Amino acid sequence: MHLDHSHHTTPAPSADAHRPDGRRRALRIGLGGPVGSGKTATVAALCRALREEFSLAVVTNDIYTREDAEFLLREAVLPPERITAVETGACPHTAIRDDISANLEAVEDLEDAVGPLDLVLVESGGDNLTATFSKGLVDAQIFVIDVAGGDDIPRKGGPGVTTADLLVVNKTDLAPYVGSDLGRMAADAKAARGELPVVLQSLRSETGASEVAAWVRARLAAWTA
Template identity: 70%
Template sequence: MHPVNFDPTDTGHDPHDHDHDHQGGHRRRAVRIGIGGPVGSGKTALTAALCRALGDEIDLAVVTNDIYTTEDADFLRKAGVLAPERVEAVRTGCCPHTAIRDDITANLDAVELLEHRFPGLELVIVESGGDNLTAVFSRGLVDRQVFVVDVAGGDKVPRKGGPGVTTADLLVINKTDLAPLVGADLGVMAADAHRVRGGLPVVAQSLVATPDAPEVAAWVRAQLRTLATVR
């Protein structure tokens, strides 16, 4: 299985072509949910948790993004959360946000490859490489986006804002079990997050305490139901 390499010089690809079959007819595609956030925030662990929680009820696959390696994809395959052929790796060769926002060609190619491999595919999770608080997905790539921050980054992170925190469809405050160890105030983090997000949902979680990420999994199920009615 070969990772998809991102070519930043290739800008001639029309992303709209990915919503059509080879005969030019429109075809139903899988729902795409992006998971982004800073390095070490727990994106891959959350992706693995969602695969465990949803894999028996939803036909799903994953695209991972790393700059030079396929480490995140390799982790998911070794963890056995999905069949290995349901995980595709993109090596961006550049800042992660470039391949999820600026030129999404490589990620669209990886998603389309999975859709052709699994014709009944319902959901593709696209995991970004670790980036900063400004990293958001192109809406040409994903239908919904999750942004993950972690308690170890300090309770000031949500109030710093940035498009990832303020505009993602779901904000996850991860690793809440570490709060006492790093002196973070979860109440402050939650209050600041709700204040800067203008009513958009926030989930605080510890995958140590709830390894199947029940609140995020429930949110994903709700998005699939919602999108099924409008597609």
């Protein structure tokens, strides 16, 4: 179940699409959202969906551990050398929005080690509705919320919900059990975001993350055009 976003146009690639040596750098897409919303599971699903088509890698962020990276390694979604972790040691906002140096270094190290890459997914540590990525770190951002957090989250807004390039309402299979109204969430998200796209997904369904993967493919097509 999703909102129609066929009319949404993909922005043109940014001017800094090349590395200092002239090679085209990877498209960088950030995934943020509250703790437990399903960011890491969505990253894993995207890796499975895209790894045969594109050369990709992942950077995860956690405050004091490498838990998310270890989950991806256990799931074997990519070879180990394509997954790396940043321990932020502070509020997750800081490493993706304010002092992005550790994440930039991690992305560049991956490109040097296993490149050339088509795509790098940068996952934020669990955060709140104000989480956003610096434009100096990512080219586009996905914000993930889940129905268990309450069907009023899209109405509450916040920069993550209202300005992310794609909003994902995750775990729709849980809606009947937590009393969330998916129709209301979809309508509120549309009201909050205007023309920006929204996907409602359950990773337990047959379609899984297919819509999000299609959105990423479109971004990659624009990036390499």
